[in-house]
Amino acid sequence: MGETPHRSADAGTGGTRVTEGHQWPAGASARMAEAPVSVRTPGGPGLGGGGALPTARRFGAERAFRGLTLAAGGFVLVVIAAIAIFLIAKAVPALQANTENFWTFEGWFPNDAEPKFGIGALAFGTVLTATLALLVAVPIALGIALYLSHYAPRRVGTSLGFLIDLLAAVPSVVFGLWGREIFLNPVRDFSAWLNTYFGWIPIFGGDGPFGRSILLGSLVLAIMVLPIVTSLSREVFLQTPTANEEAALALGATRWEMIRTAVLPYGRPGIIAAVMLGLGRALGETIALAMTLGITFNISFNLIENGGNSIAANIANTFGEANETGRGALIASGLVLFAITLIVNITARAIIYRRREFTESAA
Amino acid sequence: MTTTLTSHRPRPPAQPPTLRARRLPKWLPPAVALGALLVAAAIVYGAGIGGPVLVVVVGALLYLVGLFAAANAVEGRRSARNRTWSALIHSAFVLAVLPLASVVWTLVTKGLERFDANFFLTSMNNIGARDPEGGAYHAIVGTLIQVGIAALITIPIGILCAIYIVEYGRGRFAFAIRFFVDVMTGIPSIVSGLFVLAFWVLVVSPYFSSTGRPGFSGFAAALALSVLMLPTVVRSTEEMLRLVPAPLREGAYALGVPKWKTILRVVLPTALPGIVTGVMLAIARAAGETAPVLLVAGGGAAINFNPFENNQSSLALFVYQQAGDASRYAPARAWTAALTLVALVLILTVAAKLLARRNRLGR
Numbered sequence: 001m002g003e004t005p006h007r008s009a010d011a012g013t014g015g016t017r018v019t020e021g022h023q024w025p026a027g028a029s030a031r032m033a034e035a036p037v038s039v040r041t042p043g044g045p046g047l048g049g050g051g052a053l054p055t056a057r058r059f060g061a062e063r064a065f066r067g068l069t070l071a072a073g074g075f076v077l078v079v080i081a082a083i084a085i086f087l088i089a090k091a092v093p094a095l096q097a098n099t100e101n102f103w104t105f106e107g108w109f110p111n112d113a114e115p116k117f118g119i120g121a122l123a124f125g126t127v128l129t130a131t132l133a134l135l136v137a138v139p140i141a142l143g144i145a146l147y148l149s150h151y152a153p154r155r156v157g158t159s160l161g162f163l164i165d166l167l168a169a170v171p172s173v174v175f176g177l178w179g180r181e182i183f184l185n186p187v188r189d190f191s192a193w194l195n196t197y198f199g200w201i202p203i204f205g206g207d208g209p210f211g212r213s214i215l216l217g218s219l220v221l222a223i224m225v226l227p228i229v230t231s232l233s234r235e236v237f238l239q240t241p242t243a244n245e246e247a248a249l250a251l252g253a254t255r256w257e258m259i260r261t262a263v264l265p266y267g268r269p270g271i272i273a274a275v276m277l278g279l280g281r282a283l284g285e286t287i288a289l290a291m292t293l294g295i296t297f298n299i300s301f302n303l304i305e306n307g308g309n310s311i312a313a314n315i316a317n318t319f320g321e322a323n324e325t326g327r328g329a330l331i332a333s334g335l336v337l338f339a340i341t342l343i344v345n346i347t348a349r350a351i352i353y354r355r356r357e358f359t360e361s362a363a
Numbered sequence: 364m365t366t367t368l369t370s371h372r373p374r375p376p377a378q379p380p381t382l383r384a385r386r387l388p389k390w391l392p393p394a395v396a397l398g399a400l401l402v403a404a405a406i407v408y409g410a411g412i413g414g415p416v417l418v419v420v421v422g423a424l425l426y427l428v429g430l431f432a433a434a435n436a437v438e439g440r441r442s443a444r445n446r447t448w449s450a451l452i453h454s455a456f457v458l459a460v461l462p463l464a465s466v467v468w469t470l471v472t473k474g475l476e477r478f479d480a481n482f483f484l485t486s487m488n489n490i491g492a493r494d495p496e497g498g499a500y501h502a503i504v505g506t507l508i509q510v511g512i513a514a515l516i517t518i519p520i521g522i523l524c525a526i527y528i529v530e531y532g533r534g535r536f537a538f539a540i541r542f543f544v545d546v547m548t549g550i551p552s553i554v555s556g557l558f559v560l561a562f563w564v565l566v567v568s569p570y571f572s573s574t575g576r577p578g579f580s581g582f583a584a585a586l587a588l589s590v591l592m593l594p595t596v597v598r599s600t601e602e603m604l605r606l607v608p609a610p611l612r613e614g615a616y617a618l619g620v621p622k623w624k625t626i627l628r629v630v631l632p633t634a635l636p637g638i639v640t641g642v643m644l645a646i647a648r649a650a651g652e653t654a655p656v657l658l659v660a661g662g663g664a665a666i667n668f669n670p671f672e673n674n675q676s677s678l679a680l681f682v683y684q685q686a687g688d689a690s691r692y693a694p695a696r697a698w699t700a701a702l703t704l705v706a707l708v709l710i711l712t713v714a715a716k717l718l719a720r721r722n723r724l725g726r
Contacts, residue, residue, distance in 0.1 A: 065623035066531055072523030073532060073540045076597070079590060080543050083554070086561040143455025151452055162716065167463055169644075169712045171651025173682045174701045178466045180686060181694065197412060223462045230459075254445035277549070284551020286654040287683055312553045316654055327560070334557040338550070345549035349542065 087335045094328025102332070107297045108314065110329035111322060117329045119311070119336050121299045126310040126337065129214060129289060130282035132303075133221035138275055140222075141229035148230075149237040150259060161234055168227035176291035179220035184292075187216045191304035206305040212294035214308035220292050221282050229278040236270030237263055269351060276348030283341050286312035311337040387437050387446075395433060399425035423454060474702025477695045483703075487664040487681075492690040499700045501666040502681035505581060506707075508670050509660070509677055510650050512585035513592055518642055521596030522631075528597070529604040530626055541601075547594040555590040556655030559583050564659050572672065579661030581670035584677065587655035592645040599641020603634040636718055643715035647708045653679040678704040 095102055097115050105118025144164070148157045191210035198204045240263045248258040264271075290313040294306035315330045322330055403422035407413050427447055434443035482498040490497035528541050563583045572578045607630050615625040631638075656662070656677045662684055663674035676684075678700055685697035 062621050062623050065626075069523045069527035069531055072520045073527035073537070075520055076524055076540055076544055076547065076593070079593070080547060082562065083550070083558045083590075086558055086566070087554075090561040090565065140455045140459050143452045144459050147452045147456045151449065165716065166709055166712055169647055169651075169708055170466070170705055171653070171679055171708060173651070173653045173679045173686075174470065174705055175466065177682060177686050177697055177701055178469060182465065182469050183462070193413060193417075223459075223466070226459055227463075254441055256445040256448040257441065259448075280549040280551075284549070284553065286551070286553045287679075291683070291686060312551060312654070315553050315557070316657060319658060327565075331557050331561055334554050338554045341549050341551055341554070342546065345546050348549075349545045 083338070087331055087338065090328055091332035091335050092328075094325050095332055097325050098329070106299060108318065108329075110326040115325045115329065119333055121297050122309055122311045122314050122333060123336060123340070124299045125214070125293070125308050126283055126312070126340070128301075129218045129221055129293075129308065129310055130279060130285075132214065132218035133225055133282045134275065134279055136219065137222040137225045137229060137278065141226050141274075141278075142233055142271065144226075144230045145234040145237055146259060146263070148234050150255070150263065161231065164227045164234070165231050168231055170227075172224060172285060172288045173291075175220055175224045176288035179216060179223075179288060179292040183220060184211055184216060187211060187213075187219060191215060194304055203301050203303045206302050209306050210304050212292060212306045213302075213304050214293070215303045217289050217293045217308055217310075218303075220288050221285055224285065224288060225278040225282050228281060229274050232274035232277065233267065233271050236267040236274070239270075240266045269354065273348055273352045276344060276351065280341050280344050280348065283344060284312060284337065285310075286316050289313040290316040384439075384442075385437055387434055391433060392430060392446075395429040396422075396426050399423075399429055427451070470698065470702055470705060473695070473698035475699075477699040478702065482696070482699055486666045488666070490664070492688075495692045497692070497696060499678060499681050499696070499703065501664070502676040502678045502700065503703070504666060504668065505584075505656075505660070505675040506650055506677040506679070506704075508668070509581050509584045509588060509656065509675065510646055512582060512670060513588035513649055514642070514646055516585065516589040517592040517596050517645070521593050521642075522600050522638065524593075524597045525600035525604055526626060526631075528601050530622070530630070544594050544597045544601075547590075548598065550590070550594075551654075552587075552591055552652045553654040553658070555587045556658035558590065559587040559655065559659045578672070579659060579674045580672060581660050581667070581675035584656045584660035584675065585670065587659055588649040588652060591652060591655070592649045595645035595648065596642055599644065600634070600638045603637030603641065604630060606637070607633045636721075640715045640719040643711050643718075647711040647715070650711070651679055651704060651708050653677075653683050656680045657683065678707070 094110065094115070098110075098117060099114045100107075100116045100118055102118055104120050105116060106121045108117045108122075109115065110117045148161050148164070152160065188211035191204075191213060192208070194204045195206065195208070195210065199206075244262040244266065245258055248262045249255075253261060289310050293308040293310065293313055295309050295313070295317060296307040297309060298307070300307060311333050315334060318326070319330060400418065400422040403418045403425055407418050407421060427450055430450060431443050431447045434446045438446075481496060483503070484500055485496060485498040486501035487497045487499075488501070524540070524544070528537055528544075531537075532540060560583075563586055564579060565577050568580065568583070569575050569577050611629055611633060612625055615629045616622070620628070656675075657680055660677065660680070661674035662676045662680045664676075667673050667675050682697050682700045682704065685693045685700065688697075
């Protein structure tokens, strides 16, 4: 400043402004750092260093770029709104043509002259398979995550964690194919065994045939969700402050007590978020269920008899022969699925946002 | 004082006092395991209620009980809990590895059956149920075209949106965008397929097609995939932009560089490796999606290089269709296509992760 006398002379007029620009701490984030530029934009005569600021014309580029990013940001909102609008617009005519109650009717005949279809059984199947899958997957996933983060030797933990991440990327159609061609046989044997010895429990009752059942679908779903929940919760567990763990150990805690008192409480929001995201995945899963469920249209708690259906699997299976009303009916069912997953996701996000430090790891 | 001291003077102990707590001898846990297995075998085969699998399951349960009892007797309750939980966590790991290993094993062994030149150089055109030939060339072409277009659409919008969120956005609007990007992450793939069906295929495409009728196309599939990719790209880019150190930006501002130029010349290049990683992961996820392609691209047997007209297939859809095909040669094709798809996805994922590992911004 000292070498440019005319500027330092100007600086006297805007002296306070110059210091204002330094009010923000040096380590402030970019949002803060933006402020000084925009404060000086209405280009009055030279403030301190003001002569070096770009002219208004150069700020045109700034405004254009800003507008561009704003448009891209708004585009996301537009897409979400468009999804809701177009689905509703296509679903309403089909819903009006429906001659049965959409919520309670158990069946799917939208292509007939008198369209009859109901979402009840499908929504039930969707929620049932997803819940069962999570009941199986979450304890095991948390166990593996703990094993990888706190039990396994570090090197083993890192490389196995990498493998789990890779498994999370395997497409669902592959799991569906495996479930249908390979996993079906052991599950059928297991179902028959359950039926023989536990047939008196209604969920394991029935006379068969067994195999392509809710059980198979949920187990395949569980195997798919497992890597996702594992990799998310492993990251959360790894973030536990070492000081907390060492403090617990120094007080004489066993390894499990250390995990229970230091790791799990610290990771709880992250675990909840991971489970909710897994639930979102399980609810929306299409192809794996379409390939493994037995496709019926009744509400039944029987887990092992051929049967079961879900909203997404039904869309994939019946889309081929759907006429216009049929498509509308499928879109209406998709709208219900959209609403369910939206609720689950918003709940998950609300939980994550309450504890912001987990946002990065749990996304 | 002295009286109390003398009265409490210890009698000669039955065994020498040690500082160390009593521990289970090393040989005991394996012995308990062996005993549990023997007892389980006796129970299962004695009652005739199952085979070797049940023996292992019952044996594992007995082992947990036995270990807890033994440790409880020798080492005390806390240590017994610790041992039991440790055993549970290790068994969760084994339990999950079995099915995942089975998936990988069948994928490789069955996939290599048709892993030949013919598979990669022919389509399914004019392939009847009795032909052992036929390949996935058309599907590979479809996957590459659709994912390529989706990436072209998503990358600019996603990066600009992330720039808005990190650099410009503030207040309620930016928060809404951030929130809905998070919510969008959970949109089921089938819903995005239905959206593009309702929006592009049924409403917009009749204006473009020569026949004036709604038609499937690869471009519609690309649109559906980009709805799925967008939130992933935005989230990962956002995370990377936040990791760019503030002093870099402030240095640029101090030199009088306008904000947009700072972002383009300083912030983006610094965050580039991370952004590329995120984009590659998003592409890998999109490449494995089946449901949207099924709904809006229709699938087809012939090679179609034109994404704007006529049906197109994709690898994932090919797997799904071949798995449902009655031909006895179809399963082999399905497995090989699944292996190809997994190889494609995993190569992308591994490359992305290695890139991320090499260029890690300080966390």
